[in-house]
Amino acid sequence: MTQTLLAFDVYGTLINPGAMADLLRPTLGDSAEAVAAQWRASQLQLAFRRGLMGRYVEFSVCTRDALDVALAAQGVEVDANTRDEWMDAYSRLPAFEEVDGALASLVAAGYRCVAFSNGTERAMHEVLGNAGLDRHFEALVSVDDVRRFKPDPVVYHHLTRRMNVAHDHARLVSSNNWDIQGARHAGLKAAWIHRDKTALIEDPALAPDIEVERLDELARELEKGT
Numbered sequence: 001m002t003q004t005l006l007a008f009d010v011y012g013t014l015i016n017p018g019a020m021a022d023l024l025r026p027t028l029g030d031s032a033e034a035v036a037a038q039w040r041a042s043q044l045q046l047a048f049r050r051g052l053m054g055r056y057v058e059f060s061v062c063t064r065d066a067l068d069v070a071l072a073a074q075g076v077e078v079d080a081n082t083r084d085e086w087m088d089a090y091s092r093l094p095a096f097e098e099v100d101g102a103l104a105s106l107v108a109a110g111y112r113c114v115a116f117s118n119g120t121e122r123a124m125h126e127v128l129g130n131a132g133l134d135r136h137f138e139a140l141v142s143v144d145d146v147r148r149f150k151p152d153p154v155v156y157h158h159l160t161r162r163m164n165v166a167h168d169h170a171r172l173v174s175s176n177n178w179d180i181q182g183a184r185h186a187g188l189k190a191a192w193i194h195r196d197k198t199a200l201i202e203d204p205a206l207a208p209d210i211e212v213e214r215l216d217e218l219a220r221e222l223e224k225g226t
Helices: 017-053 059-072 080-092 099-108 119-129 153-162 177-185 213-224
Strands: 005-008 112-117 139-142 170-173 189-193 210-212
Touching: 005 080, 017 080, 017 177, 059 080, 080 119, 099 112, 099 213, 112 119, 119 139, 153 170, 153 177, 170 177, 177 189, 189 213, 210 213
Parallel strands: 005 112, 005 170, 112 139, 170 189, 189 210
Antiparallel strands: none
C-alpha cells in the first residue's frame, strides 16, 4: 500500500511566529503584539506581491523588509543592531506545544513526513533544528528550488515531483487558509490546523477535507480515512 505523504507548512503550523511578541516586548512594551502581528502579515503580503510580479527573493528578505513595514506602521524607531537581533531570533522561534509529540506519533504510525515552506532549506533546518523537530522529517522541501512562493500551483507540483508521489497520495498540513486553498487548487488533499478562529476558507470549492484545531488531533482524523 502506498504511504501517504504529509507535507507540513512550517511557520504558523509547526513554529509559532506569534511568540515573537515576547521577544519584542522588552524594547517595544505595549506595542509588541501589534508590531509582531503586522510583521507576520506584511511578510506574507510581500511574498505574495513579489511572487505575482515574478520578482523572487529569499523569504528571509521578505521577512526583513516586513519588519521595517511593521515598525513604520506602528510609528516605532529601532536601531539596526536590534533589528538584526530580532531577525536572528526568527530562527529560534518555539514550536506550538503539541507539535513534537504529534509529529512523533505520525511518524510512528507510518506516515511519510516532510517540511514544506516558503523559507529556504537552510532556514528550515535552522528553525526546526532549534525547536527540536528536524528529526521527524525525511526531507525539507523549499519553494526556493523553483523560485516561486506558495500558493503558486508550481510550488505544490514541485513538492510531488521532489518526493516522487502522486497528487492523490500527498496531503498538505497547514494552519494558513491561503496555503490550504493553494494545495487544493493544485489537486492535493489538505488538512487545516485551524489555529486562527478568525480565518476562513473564502472559496468553498477549495475547502480542506480535514479540519482540526490542533496538530495532535490529526492522527485520529487520518485514521478515519477521510
